[in-house]
Amino acid sequence: MVHQVLYRALVSTKWLAESIRTGKLGPGLRVLDASWYSPGTREARKEYLERHVPGASFFDIEECRDTASPYEMMLPSEAGFADYVGRLGISNHTHVVVYDGDHLGSFYAPRVWWMFRVFGHRTVSVLNGGFRNWLKEGHPVTSEPSRPEPAVFKATLDRSLLKNYEQVLENLESKRFQLVDSRSQGRFLGTEPEPDAARTGLGPYPWLCQHAFHGLPD
Known part of the structure; x- marks a missing residue:
């Protein structure tokens, strides 16, 4: 137990x-x-x-x-x-x-x-x-x-738990894995600002949530 x-x-x-x-x-x-x-x-x-x-x-x-x-x-x-x-x-x-x-x-x-x-x-x-x-x-x-x-x-x-930029970009064509953007709808669509006032909206593609899934750079 x-x-x-x-x-x-x-x-x-x-x-x-x-x-x-x-x-x-x-x-x-x-x-x-x-x-x-x-x-x-x-x-x-x-x-x-x-x-x-x-x-x-x-x-x-x-x-x-x-x-x-x-x-x-x-x-x-x-x-x-x-x-x-x-x-x-x-x-x-x-x-x-x-x-x-x-x-x-x-x-x-x-x-x-x-x-x-x-x-x-x-x-x-x-x-x-x-x-x-x-x-x-x-x-x-x-x-x-x-x-x-x-x-x-x-x-x-454990690199199996990470995806880098190149893998995410390649997945747009291969669709080998499901990518989920966990931000709010407004941030996803670019109609709401990011918390740090950085550039908004990376949609319509579903990108990794910048807070939850950032990994190591290659």
């Missing part, structure tokens, strides 16, 4: 609350707040410092990325990811539960879930309903920052 839980893509707030209550947090179970909001809207780190799931660490997507790339939200190197999550107390034997505070219930947590998967870590789950559901159900919160003991994490990039 334990192994089935570890490999679930979603875990319930009730399961996590009980795990925290019974002292399961530690090297074997870590919780991450992966909230991110468009500049000028909400401040994710500030909100984390005000209240978060007890024992949760803040996963900063702006820090855990390829800062040398001219493109947004590109994956860090294997070494960069390993170093970052290791400092959060995560090893290859840690079950990681990720959530965010978006009003939809979950927005950027799946991005971080995917990052762990693409770097070879299977024992990672998203908190069902996110922080919004955690609060709705009346589970405890804290303003105390988490200070986990650093751990060693070995990252191994």
